[in-house]
Every structure is written in structure tokens, then in C-alpha cells.
Amino acid sequence: MSSEDYSKHLETLELEPGASLSEVRKAYQHLKALYSRESIVTVPIEDEISPEAKKQILRQIEEAYKALLISFEEEEYKGKNEMSSQPAMKIYEQTSVEHTTFTGQALRKIREGLNIDLQDIALSTRVQTQYLKDIELENFETLPPETYTRGFVISYAEYLSLDSKKVADDYMSRYAAWKDEHEKKK
Amino acid sequence: MKTINKQSPEIWTVGGGKGGTGKSFVLSNVGNCLALQGKRVILIDADLGGANLHTFLGIKKPRISLTDFFEKKVALPDLVVDSGIKNMGLLIGAIHSLSPDGIKYTQKLKLFRHIKQLDADYVLIDLGAGAHFNTIDTFLLADKMIVVIIPEVIAIENLYFFLKSAFFRHVLNSLGGHGLRDVVQNTWKDRKEHGILNFNQLIDHLKGLSKTMENIINTKLSDFRAYIILNRINSSQEIMIGNSVKSICKKYFGLNSSYVGYIEFDAVVSRCINKRQSYMQAYPASRCAKEIERLTDNILEGRDMSTKL
Numbered sequence: 110m111s112s113e114d115y116s117k118h119l120e121t122l123e124l125e126p127g128a129s130l131s132e133v134r135k136a137y138q139h140l141k142a143l144y145s146r147e148s149i150v151t152v153p154i155e156d157e158i159s160p161e162a163k164k165q166i167l168r169q170i171e172e173a174y175k176a177l178l179i180s181f182e183e184e185e186y187k188g189k190n191e192m193s194s195q196p197a198m199k200i201y202e203q204t205s206v207e208h209t210t211f212t213g214q215a216l217r218k219i220r221e222g223l224n225i226d227l228q229d230i231a232l233s234t235r236v237q238t239q240y241l242k243d244i245e246l247e248n249f250e251t252l253p254p255e256t257y258t259r260g261f262v263i264s265y266a267e268y269l270s271l272d273s274k275k276v277a278d279d280y281m282s283r284y285a286a287w288k289d290e291h292e293k294k295k
Numbered sequence: 296m297k298t299i300n301k302q303s304p305e306i307w308t309v310g311g312g313k314g315g316t317g318k319s320f321v322l323s324n325v326g327n328c329l330a331l332q333g334k335r336v337i338l339i340d341a342d343l344g345g346a347n348l349h350t351f352l353g354i355k356k357p358r359i360s361l362t363d364f365f366e367k368k369v370a371l372p373d374l375v376v377d378s379g380i381k382n383m384g385l386l387i388g389a390i391h392s393l394s395p396d397g398i399k400y401t402q403k404l405k406l407f408r409h410i411k412q413l414d415a416d417y418v419l420i421d422l423g424a425g426a427h428f429n430t431i432d433t434f435l436l437a438d439k440m441i442v443v444i445i446p447e448v449i450a451i452e453n454l455y456f457f458l459k460s461a462f463f464r465h466v467l468n469s470l471g472g473h474g475l476r477d478v479v480q481n482t483w484k485d486r487k488e489h490g491i492l493n494f495n496q497l498i499d500h501l502k503g504l505s506k507t508m509e510n511i512i513n514t515k516l517s518d519f520r521a522y523i524i525l526n527r528i529n530s531s532q533e534i535m536i537g538n539s540v541k542s543i544c545k546k547y548f549g550l551n552s553s554y555v556g557y558i559e560f561d562a563v564v565s566r567c568i569n570k571r572q573s574y575m576q577a578y579p580a581s582r583c584a585k586e587i588e589r590l591t592d593n594i595l596e597g598r599d600m601s602t603k604l
Contacts, residue, residue, distance in 0.1 A: 123542055143539050144546075150539040153452030157493045158547055166546055232532065 110180045118173035130181050131224050137174040138233050138268065144170065211266075211276040212283070213247040219269055220245075234264035241265060244280075249287045258284060304337070304415040307594070308437035310461075312453030314424030316443045317526040320564065320574070321587070322421045323351040325441075327575040328591040330382035334416040337375055340387040341433055342423035349387060353571040354379045360387045364409075365402055371409040380573065384415070403429070407436055426453075426460045435465055439594060441522045441555075444540065446533045451540060458521055458550055459494045466501075466515050475508060494548055516549055522594050525557040533557075537600075556590025556600045558583050 110118075119128060122136040143150065144167050220227075231238040240261055243252050252258045259281050266276035309322045319342070326336045340348035341361075349356055357376040363369040375384040410418055420437070422430045434440055442457065444450045463479075470476040482489060482500060491497050502509040521544070525537040537554040544550045561583045567574045575584055593600050 123538075123545070139535060139538060140542060143542060148539065149446065149448040150451055150536060150543055152448055154455055154543065154547060157455075157495065235532070 110176060110183075114176065115180065118176050121169050121173035122177070129224075130178075131229070133174065133177050133181070134223070134225065135229060135233075137170065140170050141167070142233075209275075209279070211271070211279045213245040213280075216265065216269070216276070216280075217245040219271070223269065225269070230265060230268045234261075234268055236261045236264055247283065249284055250291075252284075255281070255284065255288070303411045304413055304418045305439070306410065306418045306420065306437045307439045307441055308420045308422060308434045309441045309443060310422040310430060310434045310457060311442040311444055311450075312424065312426055312457035313444075313450045316445045316450050317558075318424075318443045319348050319351050319421050320568070321441075321443050321524055321526060321558070322419050323348060323573070324575045324584075324587045325591045325594070326378075326383055326417075326419045327380055327573065328588050329417055329419075329595075330380055331575075334382065335414075336383045336417045336419060337413055337415045338378065338383065338385050339410065339418060339420045340385070341420050341430075342388055348421055349385065350571055351568060351573065352378050352380065352385065353573050353576075354385070357385065357387055361406070364406065371406075372413060375413075380576065403432065407433075410436070426457045428464060431457075431461050431464045432468075434461055435468065439522055439597070440520070441524060441594065443524045443526050445527045446525065446529070446536050451536075454540065455543070455548075458544060458552075459548060461521075462515070462519055462548075462550060463494075465519055466512060469511060469515060473507065473511065475511075478504065478508070498549065516551070519550060521550070521552040523552050523554045524590055525554070527560045528557050529560050541599075553593070553597065553599045555593040555598075556586060558586045558590075 116126070119126060122128075122133060122140065124132060124136050128136070144163060220230075227238050227241045230236070230241055240252065242248075244258075244262060244265060249258075252261075259277055262277045262280045263273045266273040307325075309318045311318060319340075323338065326338045330336045338348060342348070354377075359369070359374050359376065361374065364371055364374060371386070375386045378385040410420075420433060422433055440461070442454055444454050467476055467479055470479060479501060482491070482504075483497065486492075486497065489500055491500055498512060502512055523537055523541060525534070525540075528534060528536075534557050537557060541552045541554045544552050559582055561581065563578060563581070564574055564583070567577055575587065578584055590600065
């Protein structure tokens with residue numbers, strides 16, 4: 110990516126030069142939510158902008174995010190050739206494609222590979238950190254009823270840009286199995 | 296908006312449209328922070344309708360005010376009273392005047408000139424609520440324009456209106472010399488014919504009129520920057536509202552801003568005001584006090600707050 114494009118994309122995501130992957134991700138999540146949902150910040154100016162212009166803003170945000178992710182990946186490659194540094198993005202791409210089972214452990218691995226804190230997810234999804242921990246540890250007994258847990262898993266997966274339906278279906282199949290088992294014991 | 300004379304004080308103004316967002320509270324405490332750092336500060340209460348900055352500092356209503364400057368021609372420095380805090384003076388607006396719009400344009404220019412000649416490092420001006428052109432012209436006088444909002448939809452709505460009005464006025468004020476002032480006003484008057492529905496379209500339309508106009512607007516856009524303070528937040532989730540407002544200002548209106556910091560809700564604040572205590576003096580170790588110190592530094596440095604939580 111040319112340095113001109115790089116600056117343009119960073120500007121779109123309202124970041125300073127040299128922003129880290131986790132900062133890029135956070136900014137993207139924030140802006141995407143801001144321009145696609147209603148909030149006290151956007152309600153007052155609904156008539157100020159046409160739906161097309163709004164879509165255009167969202168498109169630019171998506172475009173900038175994708176381009177920046179690629180540039181991070183490229184850098185990772187370069188770094189790898191020079192020395193065997195931590196391959197963050199590479200592993201993520203592989204796991205998200207290859208994984209068909211999303212156990213709590215697998216989710217945690219993906220998250221850590223992306224250098225994302227549970228607190229980040231909690232702040233953005235409004236799911237309590239403790240529940241996120243329970244999801245990763247598959248502490249089914251402390252997780253809330255099925256519908257809620259499913260919602261939490263979806264939020265978690267969306268934050269990591271995973272296919273949330275796939276993740277939730279897989280994850281909840283184990284939850285259901287545990288629940289059956291648990292009820293039999295009773 | 297830049298001060299040419301190095302001797303003259305740096306001027307900060309605090310506005311933001313809605314009343315009750317804590318402008319006076321923020322300004323008096325930011326001033327206190329600067330004074331604690333050894334800087335010489337003068338607070339001016341330009342809330343010409345309801346000057347009450349003295350209450351935030353816990354001192355009695357001064358007997359002299361800006362009215363004396365206008366009516367009795369008293370020199371401005373002679374109207375600065377002791378604020379009760381070291382390094383900080385106070386100059387209050389016309390509390391006895393019942394017509395806040397009663398200042399003539401020439402009087403206003405004279406006042407601005409004298410403010411710039413005050414002997415201080417920083418002059419902090421507290422504006423009243425609203426977006427009257429008198430208020431906005433004072434706001435634009437600043438080297439640093441500060442706005443205070445709270446996480447409520449009306450405050451945010453008023454802020455957008457305030458900033459748009461301020462920018463519009465900023466452009467208008469600079470067009471006088473180019474003989475283009477009427478062009479802008481007429482365009483706005485005939486906006487229906489031009490198919491202009493909002494601020495953005497107005498700016499685009501004006502830019503399309505001529506190369507000169509485009510250059511002027513672009514210059515004005517680049518030197519316009521508001522410093523946003525988010526006051527009275529109730530949860531850490533609300534911190535991001537400042538980032539959101541900043542983003543909207545840029546992406547919808549093309550206006551630059553810096554989000555310099557937030558201040559948590561603290562019930563002690565209103566207790567302090569009612570007891571006529573200065574908050575920073577009474578609770579220097581509180582979380583709010585730390586937050587105010589941080590945002591003061593950010594304004595000084597002209598940078599955004601650090602978003603790393």
C-alpha cells in the first residue's frame with residue numbers, strides 16, 4: 110500500500126500514524142457501530158445527511174479497515190522472513206478458515222492471536238468480562254440461560270470478525286449436550 | 296484566530312450551546328489547574344445575562360464588573376479582582392445589565408482589543424448559553440475554543456448547532472474584506488432555490504461559486520478546531536461519546552476537533568457549589584480533579600486524550 114493510501118485509511122478510521130492492529134480494530138468497531146446504529150450522538154443530525162452519504166461513509170470505513178488489515182498481514186510476512194516474530198495475523202486467517210469447531214479454547218486462541226483483551230470485548234459488546242471468561246472456559250453451569258449465552262457468543266464472535274452464526278451453532282451444540290447431561294443427572 | 300503579539304495572553308473560550316452542561320464549573324477548575332502550575336490566569340465571566348463564576352470560586356459577587364468598562368470607562372485591568380486563588384484573577388460580566396445584547400459592535404471590538412492586552416499568560420472566557428452572534432464572536436476570539444457537553448441528546452444537538460453557527464460566522468467574519476459577505480448571506484436566504492438543505496450542502500455550494508471562495512473556506516476549515524470536554528459521565532461506556540461526537544463533526548460537517556477529556560459525575564460538585572467552595576481546592580485528590588488536570592494538559596498541548604483505557 111502506498112503511504113498516501115495508508116494515511117488516507119488511517120484518517121478515515123481517525124487514527125494517528127503508527128496505530129497498532131488492536132487500535133485499528135477498536136476504531137473500526139467503534140465507527141461501524143456509530144454509523145450503522147442510532148445513538149444520542151447521531152439522532153440530532155439525521156436530516157443532515159442522506160442515507161446514500163451515510164452508506165458512503167460506512168463503505169469508506171470498511172474499505173480502510175480491510176486495506177489496513179492486509180497491510181498488517183504483509184508486515185507480518187516481512188517480519189517473519191527477517192526473524193521468526195509472533196505471527197499474529199497469519200494464524201488468525203488460517204484458524205478462521207480452517208476451524209469448524211469453535212470451542213472456548215479455540216476462541217481464546219484466536220482472540221489472543223489478535224492481541225485483544227477481554228475488557229475490550231466487554232466494553233464494546235456490553236457483555237460482562239466474567240461471562241466472556243466463562244465462554245472461553247466453557248463454564249456452562251455459570252453461564253446464563255441458553256438464549257442469553259447464545260447472544261453473548263454471537264457478540265463475542267462478531268467482535269473477532271468471525272462468522273457468528275457458525276461459531277454460535279457450534280458452540281451451542283456443546284452447551285445443549287451439557288444441558289441434556291445435566292438434566293439427566295437430576 | 297492566532298495571536299500575533301507574543302506578549303499577549305493566550306485566550307481560551309468555553310462555550311457549547313446548552314446551559315447547565317458545566318461550562319462555568321469546567322472553566323473555573325481548568326483555570327485553577329493552570330494557576331497551580333504557576334501560570335498567571337484571568338477568568339472572564341462573559342455570561343452577560345447571568346454571571347455567576349464567582350460562586351464557583353467561593354467568593355462574594357464583586358462590586359465592579361464589565362459594566363464599568365462600558366459605562367464608566369474604567370480600564371480593564373482595574374476591574375480584575377482577586378479570585379481567592381493564587382495566580383488567578385477574576386473579571387465578571389455585567390450582572391446588573393438586563394439587556395445582554397445591549398453591547399454595540401464597536402464596544403465589542405474595543406473590549407476584545409483590551410482583553411488581548413491584559414497582563415496574563417492565559418485569559419479564560421466563560422460564555423453564556425446559546426448561540427447568539429455576540430456569544431459566538433467571543434468564542435471565535437480564542438486561540439483555543441473549548442466546548443463542554445454532557446451525555447444527553449439535547450446537549451449534543453445544541454453543540455452541533457453551536458459549532459456550525461460558529462464556523463458559519465467564522466467564514467462570514469473573514470469575507471468582509473473580500474466583498475463576499477453578502478454572497479454567503481444571500482445564498483443562505485435563497486437556499487430553497489439552490490436546493491440547499493443542510494450545512495454540508497451549503498459549504499459545497501459556496502465552494503463551487505469561485506476559486507477564491509473555495510480557498511477561503513478551505514483555509515477557514517483548516518484553522519477551525521474545537522476542544523471537546525465531555526462532562527458528567529455516569530459510566531465508562533459513555534467515555535466513547537466524545538470520540539463519536541468528534542467523528543460526526545469531521546465526517547458530517549468537515550469540522551476538526553480534539554476530544555481532550557471527560558469528567559465523571561460526582562455528587563460532591565453540586566455540594567461544593569452550594570457551599571461556595573472551589574472544587575479543586577476542596578478535593579484536589581479526587582478522581583474528577585485528576586481528570587480535569589489531565590484534560591487541562593491536553594488542551595495546553597493541543598492533543599487528544601489518550602484512548603488507551
